[in-house]
Each structure stands twice: as C-alpha cells, then as structure tokens.
Amino acid sequence: MNFVFISPHFPPTFFNFCVELKKAGANVLAIGDASYDEFRQKLKDSLTEYCKIDMLDYDKVYRTMAYFASKYGKIDRIDSQNEYWLDLEAKLRVDFNIFGQRPEDLYINQSKLGMKKIFDGAGVPCADAILVANPDILNDFVAQYGYPLIIKPDKGMGAANTYKINNESELSEVLKDLPPGYIAEPFVEGKIVTFDGLVDKSGDIMFYSSFELSDNVLDILTNKKDMYYFYTRDIPEQLVKYGRRIVKGFNLKERFFHCEFFRRHDGQHMALEINVRPPGGFSIDMQNFSCDIDLYKIWAQLVVNGVDTLHYDRNFNVSNVSRRDHLSYVYCKEEIFERLGNIVVEYTRIPEAFAEAMGNDTYLLRHENLEVLHEAINLVRATN
Numbered sequence: 001m002n003f004v005f006i007s008p009h010f011p012p013t014f015f016n017f018c019v020e021l022k023k024a025g026a027n028v029l030a031i032g033d034a035s036y037d038e039f040r041q042k043l044k045d046s047l048t049e050y051c052k053i054d055m056l057d058y059d060k061v062y063r064t065m066a067y068f069a070s071k072y073g074k075i076d077r078i079d080s081q082n083e084y085w086l087d088l089e090a091k092l093r094v095d096f097n098i099f100g101q102r103p104e105d106l107y108i109n110q111s112k113l114g115m116k117k118i119f120d121g122a123g124v125p126c127a128d129a130i131l132v133a134n135p136d137i138l139n140d141f142v143a144q145y146g147y148p149l150i151i152k153p154d155k156g157m158g159a160a161n162t163y164k165i166n167n168e169s170e171l172s173e174v175l176k177d178l179p180p181g182y183i184a185e186p187f188v189e190g191k192i193v194t195f196d197g198l199v200d201k202s203g204d205i206m207f208y209s210s211f212e213l214s215d216n217v218l219d220i221l222t223n224k225k226d227m228y229y230f231y232t233r234d235i236p237e238q239l240v241k242y243g244r245r246i247v248k249g250f251n252l253k254e255r256f257f258h259c260e261f262f263r264r265h266d267g268q269h270m271a272l273e274i275n276v277r278p279p280g281g282f283s284i285d286m287q288n289f290s291c292d293i294d295l296y297k298i299w300a301q302l303v304v305n306g307v308d309t310l311h312y313d314r315n316f317n318v319s320n321v322s323r324r325d326h327l328s329y330v331y332c333k334e335e336i337f338e339r340l341g342n343i344v345v346e347y348t349r350i351p352e353a354f355a356e357a358m359g360n361d362t363y364l365l366r367h368e369n370l371e372v373l374h375e376a377i378n379l380v381r382a383t384n
Helices: 012-024 041-046 058-072 083-095 103-109 112-121 135-145 168-176 217-223 237-249 283-291 295-305 333-343 352-358 370-381
Strands: 002-006 027-032 049-052 077-079 149-153 163-165 182-186 191-199 205-209 211-213 227-231 256-263 269-275 317-323 344-349 361-367
Touching: 002 012, 002 058, 002 083, 012 027, 012 041, 012 295, 027 058, 049 058, 058 083, 077 083, 083 103, 103 112, 112 182, 112 237, 112 269, 135 168, 135 182, 149 168, 163 168, 191 237, 191 295, 205 237, 205 283, 205 295, 227 283, 227 370, 237 256, 237 269, 283 295, 283 317, 283 344, 283 361, 317 370, 333 344, 333 361, 333 370, 361 370
Parallel strands: 002 027, 002 077, 027 049
Antiparallel strands: 149 163, 149 182, 191 205, 191 211, 191 256, 211 227, 227 317, 256 269, 317 361, 344 361
8 A cells, every 4th residue: 555644744743653554564655844854763764755845836746646656656545634734635635536535525524614514414413603794694693692702714723713702892803804714603601522533444433532621722822821631531421422423424434533512511512513633732642541552553554454443441531731831830840750650641842833832841641530630630730
C-alpha cells in the first residue's frame, strides 16, 4: 500500500501514525511545509520520501502526488488526521481516485447547518440555527430565542471567529463587518462533552470514549485561561446512543470521529458538531492511557491490513491539564512530580507557536478513581 501523509510533523504526536503505518507494511510518502531536518528521527525513519512544498498551491501539491504515483505506483490512501487539510485531502482523492472522504461529504460534515440536518434526521436534539443573511429573519430569530446568541462561521474550526452576543448593541456592532457565511444559534448553557472514536471499513464503531471540558472553548481562548479536560471511565447511556446515531448518520468509514455535545444541567444531551478526524491536542495519547491501548497502531493495522477487532477496558480516567506562563502557580513542575508520583504519566512543554491555544505546559494525569483525579487536577492548577 502506498500511503501519502500530509503534514506528518503536526500535531506533535501524530508522527506516530507514520511510524505505525510503516510497521504495518505501508510505503509511507509525505508532503508538508516544514523542513525535513526539523523532524525527529523516528519520523524520518518511517518515511520513504518527503517533499517540502507550498501546501496552499494546489498545482504544486497535485504535481507532487503525480510524481509519487509515477515513481511508486497507484496511491492507495491519503490523510493528515488534521481538520486544516480535510479539503485538500478530499480534492486529491477525487483527482487520484483514492478511497475516503470526498468534497460532497465535507459539504455536510464541515457545515454547521449541514450537520444539523443529519442530527435531526438521526433523532438527536440540537440547537436551531439560521444563516445570518437577512436582517428581518435574524430579528425574528432573536424575538423567538432572545439573548444570549452565538454567531459563528458555518464552516470553521474550534471557537475561531465566534461571538457571544448579549444584547442588541453587541449584535449591531458584530454585524457591521461580518463577512458572508456566518450562522446564528441560541446560546446553550451546559458542559461540553464528546463522543470520540474510530470506525472500521464497514462503518462499525471499533472504539469509543468521551471527555468533558472544564470551560467552554470560547471563554478559554478569550480570557487566556488555563484549562483541563478529562476522559471518563463512565459514559452516560444517552450520550452513547446519540453518538452512535450520529456516526451512522454521517456514514463514516475507516475514520476517527470527534462529536461534541452540550450536557445540560438536567443531564440531557444536545449535539453541537462533528469532526471527521481525531480529537485535537494530546487526546489520542489520553485515550491510549485510559485503556492501555495504541490507537496509532490500531488505525494503521485497520487501514493497511483490514484488522478490525479490538478488545479494551476503560481502566483509567485521564486528564489533560494545561498551565499558562502568565499565571503564578503554587507548585512547580518538580513539586508536582513529587506529590503526584505515577498519577503523572506525561509532561510536555508546548512550542510557543501553539501555546496560545494549548497553554504553555501540559500534564497528562490518570487514576482509576475520578475523585482522586480531580484532586490531582486541582493541585496542578492551584494558583497563588
């Protein structure tokens, strides 16, 4: 199998996909905009060939793919596991007749309005939404739902360019320079929880898990807060039921998925969005720590050799706790290691380029008991 991996160096741990692809027997080719010399040795050893190019120039990307195909034979798969490159992957799959998500799939699963149609069809509750195009319709929408209101891109990543509108004055200010392609929806009060996992070639779920976020992403980014989220051993039945319906509704095959929900104060779940790629940051590593598995290897064996059996137990609750340099913490890194011992399973200093979104330091913690894990989280986050 010839596998082209896009941007194999980012996110930082995703080089493991290339490592495991090679171990599974694939011929791993790669394209990206980073220098090969910057790659860690394990990544270099996994690649047959790497081409550094302008990734925003489709002609150059196309010619590089054609070069790979002429040198190594038909390209069987292409992926990056990264939201940013989903459109590029989809277009290349059409042009080179490669299995996987096509542009028509992304038209649904990258559009907030498109997603809501699938949620409705699957019988999963979600917030109403309209395209911000007609002032009269928007006025009717505000009259129906009131404030606060959320305005965000119909197609966008994370909480970028998202606005929480609390009154008419704020709405007027945002609408002054708002470009086309934005939607409005009522603000939903609740915790962000997820339904994450991997489906096999037939679309059956091989693995699933769920994390809960400490605060909403918009507040974290706006206020430069530290944050944490945690994968839990105990997943509510309603969340699993809705998650399964959504995955089936989007007809995913041989892919990771990341579904986000609001869990309201009454315990009910409302679908927020789906991403047809792994959850971001260190989430795959957290899932591995929670079940003592290796999803990088499991995915590679699925793609290359069709291995779709997986047995696992959720042995641990696992948390990612980020800290920011501008805050003063009670305990330094060495004191955290000393006090928490083997509860700390990994520590990473985040490169400056990614620190604004991810924080400056990340601690991965795990424990069988969720209460003990929360005590450890509070210790890491304690400020002066």
